[in-house]
Amino acid sequence: MLADDHPVVRAGIAGLLATQPDFEVVGDAANGKEAMALVEALRPDVLLVDLRMPVQDGVATIRALREEHPGAPKPPQILVLTTYDTDTDILRAVEAGATGYLLKDSPPDELFRAVRATAQGHSVLSPTVASRLVGHTRRPEPSALSARELEVLTRVARGTINKIIARDLRISEATVKTHLLHIFAKLGVDDRTAAVTVALERGILRLGAQEGQG
Amino acid sequence: MLADDHPVVRAGIAGLLATQPDFEVVGDAANGKEAMALVEALRPDVLLVDLRMPVQDGVATIRALREEHPGAPKPPQILVLTTYDTDTDILRAVEAGATGYLLKDSPPDELFRAVRATAQGHSVLSPTVASRLVGHTRRPEPSALSARELEVLTRVARGTINKIIARDLRISEATVKTHLLHIFAKLGVDDRTAAVTVALERGILRLGAQEGQG
DNA sequence: CGGCGCATCAACCGTTCGGTGGAGGCCGGC
DNA sequence: GCCGGCCTCCACCGAACGGTTGATGCGCCG
Numbered sequence: 001m002l003a004d005d006h007p008v009v010r011a012g013i014a015g016l017l018a019t020q021p022d023f024e025v026v027g028d029a030a031n032g033k034e035a036m037a038l039v040e041a042l043r044p045d046v047l048l049v050d051l052r053m054p055v056q057d058g059v060a061t062i063r064a065l066r067e068e069h070p071g072a073p074k075p076p077q078i079l080v081l082t083t084y085d086t087d088t089d090i091l092r093a094v095e096a097g098a099t100g101y102l103l104k105d106s107p108p109d110e111l112f113r114a115v116r117a118t119a120q121g122h123s124v125l126s127p128t129v130a131s132r133l134v135g136h137t138r139r140p141e142p143s144a145l146s147a148r149e150l151e152v153l154t155r156v157a158r159g160t161i162n163k164i165i166a167r168d169l170r171i172s173e174a175t176v177k178t179h180l181l182h183i184f185a186k187l188g189v190d191d192r193t194a195a196v197t198v199a200l201e202r203g204i205l206r207l208g209a210q211e212g213q214g
Numbered sequence: 215m216l217a218d219d220h221p222v223v224r225a226g227i228a229g230l231l232a233t234q235p236d237f238e239v240v241g242d243a244a245n246g247k248e249a250m251a252l253v254e255a256l257r258p259d260v261l262l263v264d265l266r267m268p269v270q271d272g273v274a275t276i277r278a279l280r281e282e283h284p285g286a287p288k289p290p291q292i293l294v295l296t297t298y299d300t301d302t303d304i305l306r307a308v309e310a311g312a313t314g315y316l317l318k319d320s321p322p323d324e325l326f327r328a329v330r331a332t333a334q335g336h337s338v339l340s341p342t343v344a345s346r347l348v349g350h351t352r353r354p355e356p357s358a359l360s361a362r363e364l365e366v367l368t369r370v371a372r373g374t375i376n377k378i379i380a381r382d383l384r385i386s387e388a389t390v391k392t393h394l395l396h397i398f399a400k401l402g403v404d405d406r407t408a409a410v411t412v413a414l415e416r417g418i419l420r421l422g423a424q425e426g427q428g
Numbered sequence: 429c430g431g432c433g434c435a436t437c438a439a440c441c442g443t444t445c446g447g448t449g450g451a452g453g454c455c456g457g458c
Numbered sequence: 459g460c461c462g463g464c465c466t467c468c469a470c471c472g473a474a475c476g477g478t479t480g481a482t483g484c485g486c487c488g
Binding site for chain 2: 190
């Protein structure tokens, strides 16, 4: 089964998979909510899912599918198929319970192999993705901002001044500065603006991130 | 003809177009350079092109195709088919000579209509895109940073301090500040960090933008 | 010709920021 | 029980930043 908000991509995956005798596309969804309902109804062996989707994104969908089936015998194997290869995207998807993670610029052969492997529960990662994850585990976390630091940084990204951030978080301005210094050290920069761009590049921050749920 | 770096998307578009009797996909390319060579050889009526591609991106390709054919009788009509709908992406593509601009989340029918219209030289825009462009022409340019201002802002995004930016651009620090103030005014913010995030959100700046040509 | 936008520069000001060198409390792991 | 990480706070400093006012030169356009 497929879940992707782009009709073109859905058609593409479906078309490619249709060339293989051992595959059958039993359904497709345009967002996470649809996907969950369809999975319930169709019970596919494998779910190919995009991360960035309206209504409910990929990670939330994966997590929900993994969790909500306590009695159900067999949740589908999940292969993430997306354009995005930032560190946190990958990590969040894998942590949420994705079996594999493939980038959309992979050649068809690789896609086929990945789907077969996923069906059998084997973990598949794009070469780029794999090296990223390895790098992650070697140096535990090159970034790994604490929750508090992230709160500070998101406000910094919006251009909020330390004094206001302090008032916002009910802490003193000195504390905000301390957090900032720690953030700089972790990101390897030495000013707030660079911190924001680096965080965005690594996927630690997201553009237009107002939402506060996680 | 198609130009997109994602095999999945190429297959998707090709598959969708194949369902229509009046379309024929004569070739496909994975990047701008490939696309230009193939257009030369195949002379398609319409070129569907993605903006974000390796080697040479969509806008550069469109511009090159429009310019390099002074003697040639008929450059192809160009339909941009992309995920990105930031103001500057659209503007740059249209200015480069794109006939139409469609988002990848458009339903198949819309794609078909768009291709047919493009083939006849009619301009097609996604509803979202159209409204954006209209908004643009109403208020001439809400952003519209000058070239110099953009140079300053890109360096600011990297965390460069004014003094170094000044040395970089062979101007005085005072001038850098003046540019910054103008940037703030144009973007509706009042500090450099917010300026960077707003510029990124509007597509004025791009993450990981080191290249200095254009 | 007279604007207008752009780019350039110069003082000058108060504010904010980055950085140092502390300090204490809390919690979880070895 | 101690160590380490996280969160919290303080005082102080120089540097950087935001903002003001005012100025010059260039090129474009009506």
